[in-house]
Each structure stands twice: as C-alpha cells, then as structure tokens.
Amino acid sequence: MSKTLTVSKLLIGSSIFLLSALTQAQQVTVVVAPKSIEASESGDGFSFKSKDGKDYYVYHNGDRIVKGTEFISKKNSTVCLTIDTTNADDITSISNGKCKNEKDDMSLLIAQEVKLKEKCRGGYPDDPKTSKSCKAWVKISDKIESKGWCWGREDQAETEKEWKKCK
Numbered sequence: 001m002s003k004t005l006t007v008s009k010l011l012i013g014s015s016i017f018l019l020s021a022l023t024q025a026q027q028v029t030v031v032v033a034p035k036s037i038e039a040s041e042s043g044d045g046f047s048f049k050s051k052d053g054k055d056y057y058v059y060h061n062g063d064r065i066v067k068g069t070e071f072i073s074k075k076n077s078t079v080c081l082t083i084d085t086t087n088a089d090d091i092t093s094i095s096n097g098k099c100k101n102e103k104d105d106m107s108l109l110i111a112q113e114v115k116l117k118e119k120c121r122g123g124y125p126d127d128p129k130t131s132k133s134c135k136a137w138v139k140i141s142d143k144i145e146s147k148g149w150c151w152g153r154e155d156q157a158e159t160e161k162e163w164k165k166c167k
Contacts, residue, residue: 026083027099030054032072048072056081058091068094106147110163113140 036049045059046069058066071079071094080099084090099105116137123130141151144163152161 028081028083029098030056030079030081032077032079034076037072051076056091058094066091066094068096071096106144106149106163109140109144109147113137113144113163116140 030050030052033049033051033053037046038048039046040057045057047055047057049055058069058072060066060069068079071077078097080095080097081091082093082095084092116133119133120130120137123133145151148166149163150166151163152158
C-alpha cells in the first residue's frame with residue numbers, strides 16, 4: 001500500500017489556501033468475470049465482478065472519469081486496479097495486465113504465512129487463539145498456492161523447503 005500526499009490550491013476571494021490530503025492507494029490484480037459488467041441504473045458508472053466473486057464499482061460520468069476503463073470490456077481480462085482506501089475504496093485507475101507490485105504482495109503473503117505457522121505450531125492445543133491461527137495459516141497457504149506458488153520440492157526435507165514459483 002502506498003501513501004500519496006496531494007496538494008491543491010483553493011482561491012477564496014484574494015486569499016489562496018493550500019489543501020492537502022493523504023491518500024492511501026492499494027493496487028490489486030483481478031481477472032474480470034465473463035458477462036459480469038453492468039451499467040448502473042443512475043448512469044454514473046458500472047459494476048463488475050472478479051473471477052473470485054468480489055464486486056467492484058467504477059464511477060464513470062462527466063465529473064469523474066477513471067482512466068483505463070476500456071481494459072475491463074473484455075471477458076477474462078486481467079487488470080490492475082488502483083484503489084483509494086481512504087475514500088470508500090474508490091477505484092482511481094485501471095491498467096491492463098497484472099500490477100507491478102505483485103511480487104511485493106507475495107512477499108507480504110509469505111511473511112503472514114510464516115507468522116501464522118509459528119503461532120499455530122507454537123501455541124497451546126486447547127487455546128482458541130491457536131486454532132484460529134491454524135485455520136488462518138491453512139487459508140493463507142491455500143491462497144499462496146492458488147497464485148501458482150509451491151512449498152518446496154517433494155524430494156526436499158521440510159526444514160529446507162521455502163515458497164517458490166511453481167514450475
């Protein structure tokens with residue numbers, strides 16, 4: 001997640017005021033689900049679903065035009081959404097293909113997986129926190145695998161394994 005400081009000038013009477021806003025932008029790669037693009041009833045934008053079932057809404061009217069909306073028009077297209085997390089998760093731009101920070105996202109997921117594995121294996125068996133950590137560990141491991149990553153090679157000892165892109 002990146003943070004951007006936006007500075008704007010506002011002229012009121014003969015005085016100029018500088019306005020600043022700190023926005024947090026998150027980039028996420030999604031695959032557009034076939035036949036999921038629908039225009040809004042109000043006409044101010046459209047919605048679509050990703051293949052994993054998440055709903056997205058893109059404002060697209062005279063006041064707000066999101067760059068890159070043409071990349072969503074194809075079924076099964078892979079797009080990178082830039083989302084302003086400080087403003088109701090507004091999509092601020094769309095680019096064709098995977099987000100450039102995909103590797104950073106994997107590093108973050110793997111770091112979370114390591115932390116959850118430690119909590120799961122190091123916790124008390126009867127502690128509900130341990131059970132919660134173990135369930136979250138399985139879930140995040142499945143997510144990493146679904147992105148085409150594998151936990152070591154079959155012929156490796158468990159202590160030598162690490163997450164790698166599957167061949």
